[in-house]
Amino acid sequence: MAVxxxxxxxxxDLAARSxxxxxxxxxxRNWRCPVGELDIVAREGGEVVFVEVKTRRSDAFGGALxxxxxHKMRRLRVLAGQWLAAQGRASGRSGSTWSR
Structure with a gap:
């Protein structure tokens, strides 16, 4: 495995534990579809959050942000929609409780 x-x-792993x-x-975690990959999908209360993790060993090439x-933000929005569709949800704003 490459460094x-x-x-x-x-x-x-650190982000998921945190x-x-x-x-x-x-x-x-690491949910994939033809469009790409979501690093972490998490829920806090009634909100579903899509987490993009960027780990850097140094700031030599800029910070993680x-x-x-x-372009990456647009793709993350598409991926979020794909994940929601795969879960049988049209949006993260439904009145029902999210369950796994």
């Missing part, structure tokens, strides 16, 4: 993959996996420790429920470009 970047190990670093990425470490960051995702979310769980804060009381969030991790619904999915710099890696989330407008």
């Amino acid at each position: 970047k993959d190990v670093v990425g996996r470490y960051g995702e 979310l769980s420790a804060a009381g969030w429920e991790v619904l999915d 710099a890696a989330v470009t407008p």
